[in-house]
């Protein structure tokens with residue numbers, strides 16, 4: 001069998017099961033960039049999941065496709081938009097929403113340690129579980145809101161337009 005070519009296909013699934021095609025690309029990098037800019041706008045439509053797959057051209061059947069990355073959509077604990085995407089393979093989540101960027105990630109150094117953070121406030125913390133990480137992000141967001149940082153929301157909406 002001679003593989004004549006490979007294309008990279010980002011796609012997403014809306015909450016009602018509708019598949020959103022984004023095109024097919026000759027490099028993985030382009031496919032990832034296209035997916036990333038899509039994830040930034042995922043609060044505009046309710047999404048379930050998104051992925052990037054590599055398809056080998058002229059190959060019949062399941063062997064033709066390799067899923068490179070898969071993400072699930074969640075509500076961001078900080079900005080409350082549905083732009084919080086988690087990597088299904090290994091635990092890693094990030095808000096792609098503009099001006100937010102809240103993230104949770106398993107520590108690459110220590111096992112059983114979860115890192116989380118919210119870059120605009122330089123907040124970062126190490127906790128033990130993913131639930132703790134969600135709680136600590138919610139707490140810092142509540143504190144920011146209590147301190148009158150609702151200006152952040154305005155900035156969000158301006159950038160979103």
Ligand SMILES: [Zn+2]
Pocket residue numbers: 076077078079080081083084095096097100101102
């Ligand atoms: Zn967010």
